[in-house]
Amino acid sequence: MKNNTERKGLVINILSLISFVILWHILVLLAREQIFNIPFMKMKDLPTPLETWYALVGSMFTHTYGPGFTYGIFDHIKASLVRVVQGGVLAFIIGVPVGIGIGYSRLIHNILNPIIEIVRNMPPMAWIPLAIFILVTGGSIFIVFIGVVFPIILNTIYGVRSTDARIIDAARTLGASEAQIVAKVLIPSAFPSIIAGLRIGFGVGWMAIVAAEMVIQSPVGLGYFIWNMGDLGRYAEMVAGMIVIGVVGYIMNISILLVQKRFVKWVD
Amino acid sequence: MGRLVLKGVSRKFNGYLAVSDVNLEVADGEFVCLLGPSGCGKTTLLRMAAGLDAPTEGELFLDDKKIEGVNKEVGFVFQEYVLFPWRTAKGNIEFGPEMKGVQKDERERISQHYIDLVGLKGFENHYPHELSGGMKQRVGIARAYANTPKLLLMDEPFGALDAQTRNLMQGELLRIWEKEHISALFVTHSVDEAVYLADRVVVLSAGPGAVKEIFDVNIPRPRVRTSPEANALRNEILKCLGAEIQRAAGSEREIHR
Amino acid sequence: MNNISKTLIVVIVTALFAGCIEQQKTPDQPINLVKMSGQDMIQRLGTGEIAGFIGWEPYPAIAITKGYGKPLFYSADIWKGHPCCVVAYDYHWYNNTRNADDILNRMALVQLKSVEYINNAKESGSPDHADLINYSMAFGGMTNSSAAELSLKDVQFVYSPNIPGTETFISKIMDFKIFDSNKWNQSGYKNASDYANHLITNRYVDWAVKNRENNLSSIALKETVTIRYGYLLNDIHELPFYVGWQKGWFRAVGINITMAPGTPFENGAFEMQKGFKTNSVDIGSLGIPPVIIHRINSNDFSVDDARVGVISGMNNEGSIIVVAGNITSLADLKGKTVGYPGPGTIQHVLFLMAADNAGLKVSY
Numbered sequence A: 001m002k003n004n005t006e007r008k009g010l011v012i013n014i015l016s017l018i019s020f021v022i023l024w025h026i027l028v029l030l031a032r033e034q035i036f037n038i039p040f041m042k043m044k045d046l047p048t049p050l051e052t053w054y055a056l057v058g059s060m061f062t063h064t065y066g067p068g069f070t071y072g073i074f075d076h077i078k079a080s081l082v083r084v085v086q087g088g089v090l091a092f093i094i095g096v097p098v099g100i101g102i103g104y105s106r107l108i109h110n111i112l113n114p115i116i117e118i119v120r121n122m123p124p125m126a127w128i129p130l131a132i133f134i135l136v137t138g139g140s141i142f143i144v145f146i147g148v149v150f151p152i153i154l155n156t157i158y159g160v161r162s163t164d165a166r167i168i169d170a171a172r173t174l175g176a177s178e179a180q181i182v183a184k185v186l187i188p189s190a191f192p193s194i195i196a197g198l199r200i201g202f203g204v205g206w207m208a209i210v211a212a213e214m215v216i217q218s219p220v221g222l223g224y225f226i227w228n229m230g231d232l233g234r235y236a237e238m239v240a241g242m243i244v245i246g247v248v249g250y251i252m253n254i255s256i257l258l259v260q261k262r263f264v265k266w267v268d
Numbered sequence B: 001m002g003r004l005v006l007k008g009v010s011r012k013f014n015g016y017l018a019v020s021d022v023n024l025e026v027a028d029g030e031f032v033c034l035l036g037p038s039g040c041g042k043t044t045l046l047r048m049a050a051g052l053d054a055p056t057e058g059e060l061f062l063d064d065k066k067i068e069g070v071n072k073e074v075g076f077v078f079q080e081y082v083l084f085p086w087r088t089a090k091g092n093i094e095f096g097p098e099m100k101g102v103q104k105d106e107r108e109r110i111s112q113h114y115i116d117l118v119g120l121k122g123f124e125n126h127y128p129h130e131l132s133g134g135m136k137q138r139v140g141i142a143r144a145y146a147n148t149p150k151l152l153l154m155d156e157p158f159g160a161l162d163a164q165t166r167n168l169m170q171g172e173l174l175r176i177w178e179k180e181h182i183s184a185l186f187v188t189h190s191v192d193e194a195v196y197l198a199d200r201v202v203v204l205s206a207g208p209g210a211v212k213e214i215f216d217v218n219i220p221r222p223r224v225r226t227s228p229e230a231n232a233l234r235n236e237i238l239k240c241l242g243a244e245i246q247r248a249a250g251s252e253r254e255i256h257r
Numbered sequence C: 001m002n003n004i005s006k007t008l009i010v011v012i013v014t015a016l017f018a019g020c021i022e023q024q025k026t027p028d029q030p031i032n033l034v035k036m037s038g039q040d041m042i043q044r045l046g047t048g049e050i051a052g053f054i055g056w057e058p059y060p061a062i063a064i065t066k067g068y069g070k071p072l073f074y075s076a077d078i079w080k081g082h083p084c085c086v087v088a089y090d091y092h093w094y095n096n097t098r099n100a101d102d103i104l105n106r107m108a109l110v111q112l113k114s115v116e117y118i119n120n121a122k123e124s125g126s127p128d129h130a131d132l133i134n135y136s137m138a139f140g141g142m143t144n145s146s147a148a149e150l151s152l153k154d155v156q157f158v159y160s161p162n163i164p165g166t167e168t169f170i171s172k173i174m175d176f177k178i179f180d181s182n183k184w185n186q187s188g189y190k191n192a193s194d195y196a197n198h199l200i201t202n203r204y205v206d207w208a209v210k211n212r213e214n215n216l217s218s219i220a221l222k223e224t225v226t227i228r229y230g231y232l233l234n235d236i237h238e239l240p241f242y243v244g245w246q247k248g249w250f251r252a253v254g255i256n257i258t259m260a261p262g263t264p265f266e267n268g269a270f271e272m273q274k275g276f277k278t279n280s281v282d283i284g285s286l287g288i289p290p291v292i293i294h295r296i297n298s299n300d301f302s303v304d305d306a307r308v309g310v311i312s313g314m315n316n317e318g319s320i321i322v323v324a325g326n327i328t329s330l331a332d333l334k335g336k337t338v339g340y341p342g343p344g345t346i347q348h349v350l351f352l353m354a355a356d357n358a359g360l361k362v363s364y
C-alpha cells in the first residue's frame, strides 16, 4: 500500500519535471516564432532545454584553445564546494561552541546576544563589499562562513535550551559534573538540532558562495562560470550552469539529511 | 545503610507554601510509599531528598549527612522514564559509572549485571524509542541501581503504564528490591500499589503538604492483592486520602471562583 | 556518540585536506585571468592579492603612479597599432530614424575634431594641454595629474576605423572559440573579412574628412536631435567623445547628447547586452571585441537585436599589462592571478596573444 503511493508520487514527480521542460521549450519556441512572449522578458534569448543540454555537455570538461584554457563544470563544482565546505567547517568549529556557551550560560548569552542579533541580520551578501575591500584573501570562504555560522549558532542554542530539564537532573543525580553535563548531555541532546542548523547553513552558504563568486572573482567556481558565460552572451552555458548550481545544492541538502539519518538513530 | 531523615522540612515557592513542616524517616532498607492529592508536594519532597531542590526551612539527612547540593548517593526514577534518548539501553545504564570514571570493562560488567537483573537481555542495544513503556522503566530502574545508590527515589514510576504492565512491574520491582536491598521512597497515586509494595504508607495532606497519617503495612510478602488484610488496609487509607482529595478539590474550586 | 565524533573528525580533516590541495600550486600551471573592476585591479595589486592586471587606461597609469606596479607590456608590444574602442550605432535606431545618416556624418565629424584637438593638446607645450589634463582627470576618475599625463601617453586617438585590424580580431576570437559555433553558422558570414566589412563602414568618416574645414554650425542639422549615448566607465580611450561633449561640439552640429540608461557601463559586454540589445543606446563607444562577439553570441538573428554598425575608430592601443615589482616576465605569472575586465574584452584577447607569443597557457 505504502509502496504503491510512493511509486505514484515518484511518477508524478517525474511527469512534473518533464512537463516543466516541455513548457520551457514551448515558451522559447513561441517567442522565437513571434507568436507569444512573456511580457518584460526576452524569452527568445533563452536557450531551449536541448540547447542547454548540449551546452552542459560541451562545457563539462576543460578545453584548450590556443593559449586559452577554460575550466570544465566539474572544476567549477569542485572549487565552489571546497569553498563552501571550508567556510562551513570553520562555521561549525566556531558556531557550535558559541551556541553551546550561549545556550548554557545566561552570562555568555547576555554578553554575545546583542552582537549576534545585529550581525545575523546582515545578510551574507551585505558582507561582500567588506570581503573585497578589507579582507586580503579568502573572501568567498568568509562569505560562506557568515552564511553558515548563524543558523548553526541559533540551532545549537535552541538544541541546548530545549534539552529536558529532568534529563539534566537525572544526569546530575547520576553523578555528572557541570563539564560532563555539557559534554555528555547538552551536546548529544542538541546534536540533531545542530545538524539541522548545519543543513540550513549549508543551504544559505551555497547561495552565498554563488553570489560571492560573481563579485569576488576567482579563476574557478560556478558563480564565476555563469557570470563569465553571461558576459560572453553564451546564455545556454549560463543556464546550464544555473541548473548545475541547483542540482548540486539539492544533492548537498540530501547528503546532509542522509548523514543525519545515519548518525542520529535515536530520533523516531 | 541508607537512612533518610526529614526534619521540619518546608518549601515555599514565591510565597506559596507547597510543603509544610514534614518530619519523616525512611529506615535503612525500608520501602516507604508517599500518597497524597495532586499538587501536595510529593515530587518536591523527592527533589529535595535528591538535592535537586533545597528546603526553605528544615533539614534533610542521608545517613546523618546533611543533604546539600546534588545528592549523588540516590537513584532517581521518573514517571516519564527520562532516559537519555541518544544512548542505548546499555549506554543509559552505564551513564552513572561512566561519570565516575569507571573503566570500560568494569562498566560492561556492571551493565550486564543490571541488564540481567531487570530482564532486559536482548534489548541492550535498543534505543529508548525502540522500547515499550515497561522496558523503558526497566532501563530507568537499572540505571538508578547501576550507580549503587543508598536510596531509591521513585516518582510515580509506573504511572504511565497500562494496568497489566503496571502489576507486572510492581512484582518485578519487589523482586529486584529484595535482591539488592536498599531503602526506597516511592511516590504513587494508587493506594493499591502502595499497599502492595510498601512497608509503610505515608499520606500527605493537601497543600500545603504535611504528613497526615502513617500506616504500617504488616502483611508478609509475597502479598496477595485481594487478601482481606490488604482490602481492610486499603479501605482505611482510602478514607483518609479521600478526605484530603475532597479538600484539595474544594480549595481548587475556591481558586477557580 | 563515539561514531558521531569520529565521523565529524573525518569530515573536518578531509575538508581541511581538500583545502590544502587547492592551495598547492604545481609548477606548470596556467596564468589565471580573473575578472574584476578597474578599481579592484588597482586595489588588489596594491595588497598583493593579484600579481598583475591588464586594463584600459587610466587604471594602469593610476596603479603605476601609486607605485603598486610597473608596466610589463604595452599593448603595442603585443600588437602594434591594434584597434581598440570604436563608435557604433544601433541598427534599430538607424532604421527608425529618418535622417540617421546625417546624424552619423556629424558624429564622425565631431570625433575627427576631438581627436585632432587631443593630439595637438597632448604636446606639453600646447596651450590646451592643461585643459586636456583636466578633461582626462574628470573622465578617467583620476585625482592625480601625473597619472593623467601617463595615461594619455600610450593611447593613440584615431577617427578612422581599422578594418584589417578588426579582421585579425575576428580570426583570433574564432581561434579562441569564443563564438558559439551554432550562432556563427546562423549569422551567414563567410569568413572574418566578410564579417568585418559588414560591421564597419568608412562612409561617415569620409564625409567628415571632406567637411573638416567647415564651421560646425554651418553644417548643423536643421532640427536638433537627442541621442542616447552609451560609454564605458572611466575609459580614457573614449576621451574624444568626452571632449566633444564638454566642448559643446555635438550641440554645435545639432546633436543633443544624453546619457543612455546604465551609462557608464562596467564593460563592453554590458553595453552590448543591456544597452544596444534592449534599444536603450542609440550610439555609443565601446571596445571592438564586444561588438564582434555579441553580434554573434547573444544576437537574435530574426530581429538582429545585437546588430550595430561601426562608424569610426576611437583609439588604437592603450592597454597595459601591469605587474607587481617581483615579476619580470610573463612566465613569472604562471600559477598566479591576473586581473582583467572580463571575457571577450580587448584586454582578454591581447593577453591571450601575449601568452601565445611566450608559449604560456592562460585560464579564464
Ligand SMILES: Nc1ncnc2c1ncn2[C@@H]1O[C@H](COP(=O)(O)OP(=O)(O)OP(=O)(O)O)[C@@H](O)[C@H]1O
Binding pocket: B013, B014, B018, B036, B037, B038, B039, B040, B041, B042, B043, B044, B045, B207
Ligand atoms: N519550581 C516551582 N515553582 C513554583 N511552584 C512549584 C514549583 N515546583 C512545584 N511547585 C508547586 O508546588 C506544589 C507541589 O508540587 P509537586 O510537583 O511537588 O506536587 P505533587 O504532589 O508531585 O503533584 P502531582 O501528584 O500532580 O505530581 C504545586 O502546587 C506546584 O505548583
Ligand SMILES: [Mg+2]
Binding pocket: B042, B043, B044, B155
Ligand atoms: Mg509529582
